[in-house]
Amino acid sequence: MTSDDPIIERIASLARSMNGKQMNFEGDITADTDVVRDLKLDSLASMDFIMAVETEFDTLIPVDSMADIRTVGDLAALLRSQSAKAA
């Protein structure tokens, strides 16, 4: 299943491309997917994942805003609000 939300789909495809190297996640990645628990990322791998998202979306995600990001949906919402601010 893929998401209708293009931002979530880009995050999911990034997550899938990291799969095997740092992630052991099988199944669908949706807005409700928990970034740490479901993607089974350790502390360093979750920072690597965020860095990959930053590169993909050509933006920066402040470390202090990461406390508010639990799910892929939260991450997408943050990216959307950033591009709204920049526009």
Place this chain on the structure above:
Amino acid sequence: MLQKYAALRQAHAQLCEAAGDPFAVSFDRMLSPTEAMQGDRMVTLFGSNNYLGLTFDRDCVDAAAEAARAHGTGTTGSRIANGTYALHAALEAQVARFLGRRAAMVFTTGYQANLGALSALAGRDDDLLLDADGHASIYDGARLSAAQVTRFRHNDPDDLYRRLKLLAARPDRAAAGQQLIVVEGIYSMLGDLAPLREIAAVKRETGAWLLVDEAHSLGVLGERGRGLAELAGVEEDVDYVLGTFSKSLGSIGGFLAGNDPDFGLLRVTSRAYMFTASLPPSVVASVSRALDVLEARPGLRSALTRNAERLYGALSRLGFALGPMPSPIVSVRMPDPATASAFWNGLFGAGIYVNLALPPATPGSQSLLRTSVTAAHTASQVDRLVDAMAAIGQDLAVIPGGGIRQAAE
């Protein structure tokens, strides 16, 4: 309280099942910088960071013993209270002189140096740009600061540049904010060097500040042993040099050095400097003596380089996957944590100690056998490690079989 570590407990128990706990090794007696006794067996040490092998240097040991007799076993106080003796100030002057800097301050550990330096240097409006493979103490120091933290891809000056540009373009950017780039001379897990010339160029172009942690490169790199900045010829671009006394200088403690006329302000702003007891006199005396030795005996650095190249070359010819370049840290990449742990146990059983490094302490979630050589290792000790690694590597199918002797030549 500790239920949250249930998964970790399981992983740790699994790791210890095969033999002992690789993270709780204890030696009964140290014989030399490269050998220790554990019960009645001797273990050769290839994971000590004791790069110049100075822990048993006669002059350093004598200096420590004399200082303990003359000044007591500890200072029992902070540097800003009763814990500053003339010898602390003298060591700071010596470190500054050695590095060619206007001033230096000494911390009780290298970990605290990063904690104290980053949290005091970077304030609320500032940005810290940290290499993705930076040491935990750099990340902890960054957390303790109020600054915004941006991670850039390991050893990637272009990515650093791109992120600095993104920071400059951000709409809510504080006008007064400064950017501080933090990199290391030699990275502790894979032993690779930072591309410091290129990073310095990015720093110059963007107007950022640059701090280099020379923890693993002090006394190791550069003609005079000042570290990577000296080797790369960019000391002028490095605003702050940070390092430790616990590796090439064979003791414990950390330092920060710089040229800022207001450098002294850090003594009353750095919490990791103020709110801890200062280094004991014996430590200060041995570090000071070790710095003299480092300067007087450049041959130690050539011996270290020779050993590093011997080990890296032999393991590479055997087909092991190593870090990107030879340095005193030679890390061997293992396919998974279970193989890494079995390999480590095999080596330890054969009387050889190396560091086992597992995720999440490693870049890219890799499992590593991290070895480090010293100037004090003999060629035959290095060869013994190579032979043991060849045999175990074949048993565990980490490398193809055959050609052991040839590769160890």
